[in-house]
Amino acid sequence: MEAKMDLLGGAAQYDICRACGGAQSNRIRDALDRWIYPAVRPDGKRVSLLKVLQTNVCENDCFYCTNRAGYDTPRASFTPDELARLFMELVQRRRVQGLFLSSGVYGRSGQAMERMLATVELVRRRYAYRGYVHLKIMPGAQDAAVEQAVRLADRVSLNLEAPTPERLARITHSKELHNQLLTPLRRAAALARERAGRVTLTTQFVVGAADESDSELLQSVQSLYHNLGLARAYYSAFQPLAHTPLEEHAPTPTWREHRLYQADFLLRCYGFAIDELVYSPEGNLPRACDPKEMWAVNHPEVFPIELNTAPESQLLRVPGIGPVTAKRLVARRRDGKVRDLQQVAAAGGSAARAAPYVLLDGHRPAYQMALWQADAPGV
Ligand code: SF4
Known part of the structure; x- marks a missing residue:
């Protein structure tokens, strides 16, 4: 079980579940609790989360990912029963206060989603756990699965990874932005609205992998905030991994991720409009100066x-x-x-x-x- 946990906890590290920055550096990794992460819940409370994949078996081909189909890597899966039990043991030992559950995609996402939902159903019903659960929605998830996810979880997320269909096509041939990603995200948003704030919605982008500009990313994010009531977008600077199709692609500097979070904050919390952000001719935020200072420098009349x-x-x-x-x-x-x-x-x-x-x-x-x-x- 420990080897399985190591594999599936390690594979989950690229999903961001806290307020800012990469999860790797803040992971609590000791002999007992290797895959427990400090996180900030939507209500601002600091908690430790068990962050894990249900399985790293995947039929998709994301070019940056070592779990993609055909990649020669050890594979493992938890049964819902195994994972629910393991999580509840950690809860009872007071090692975690929440679960962040993601998965590789298989069975056209239906089976993967079913197993994750079965895990959370067990946690909620058999063990009567009322605490925090963040559940990934799989690309292409059916309405019924989305509804169950929104009913069971405190936060649901679906990673868009890239801002436009053209950019997404540069990093995967197996996902389509509108039907597979935005349709279930919209369904989740409508259901979350009905639950009046009891469940929140997030997404994540792999910054730089598709050679997109900051302007493209922030336009997409602004539309998600405005139209879907998204709670947060997360930005993960692309880092090439050996033996993946993007292994020769330049890594994205972490300062770019930082600038995107600053600009995102201006849109969400400072009342800035999307067209007030100042970009380079290539559509990127400046490295030398934060986006708010850049706006101020460009508006001496204010x-x-x-x-x-x-x-x-x-x-x-x-x-x-x-x-x-x-x-x-x-x-x-x-x-x-x-x-x-x-x-x-x-x-x-x-x-x-x-x-x-x-x-x-x-x-x-x-x-x-x-x-x-x-x-x-x-x-
Ligand atoms: S869907 Fe893509 S990113 Fe997710 S596990 Fe499969 S290959 Fe990796």
Whole structure:
């Protein structure tokens, strides 16, 4: 059983289940709990998840993946009974507070999905487990399977991997974006809406594998946020694996993944419109500067912004001021004026980054070099 867990836990590492970044570096890997990952639940609570594949048998051919059909790799599968029991043992030992279950695709996804659903049914019914479950929906999943997934899980996800049909065709011949991926995702979105927020929906992209631009990715993501009520998109920088068709393809630098998360955050939490993001002529976010600062540099007519009178939506346009800081500054103004940059830092913002863009009671703040060292970077 341990060898099987090693194989199927290892194979699950490329799915991202937490707020940001690659899962590999944060994996808790010791003798007992090799495939337990720290994660952030949709409600913000930090938990440890058992992250595992039901099977790494797969009939698809994704060019970046070592589980694809025909690849010479050891294969294994859990029966629903085995996996449900193993997970519940970890729950009872208080080693995990949730399950992240994915799978290779076989039986035109129907059988793979059936087995995953059977596992979660056992966990919910036989063991009466009420905790967190994140369940992958397989490409091409039928409506009934999607409905069961949404009924059983707290979060469901379906990885789109690429933003357009043309880009997807560059990294697989066995998936089709509209019928196999977007149709079940739309069905899941409609059902999630009926459940009024009790289940959330996410997706993931393999960044750079299909030579897509950041603009293509973010256009697709914006449409998913707007039309499907997607909770989050995750970005996974492509890394070539030996003996896969893309082994010669250049890896995607992790700074690109980071910039995409920053731009995504602007769309979801800062009120930015998709056409406000600034790209290079090739449609990519700049490496040298975060997307919010890039927007600010390109819009000198908006600045400086008076911290004592600007509405919250305008404060959010200032580099170094995020949603929490903007709210705190607005609340702070009820007790008196914001007169120095240390009050921005005390509210959780980056005073050094905000300094060139703000007025404090009508005056430009003195540039405070010391704060450069004290502040953490970020959007
Ligand atoms: S569907 Fe694609 S990415 Fe998923 S396991 Fe199969 S080959 Fe790998």
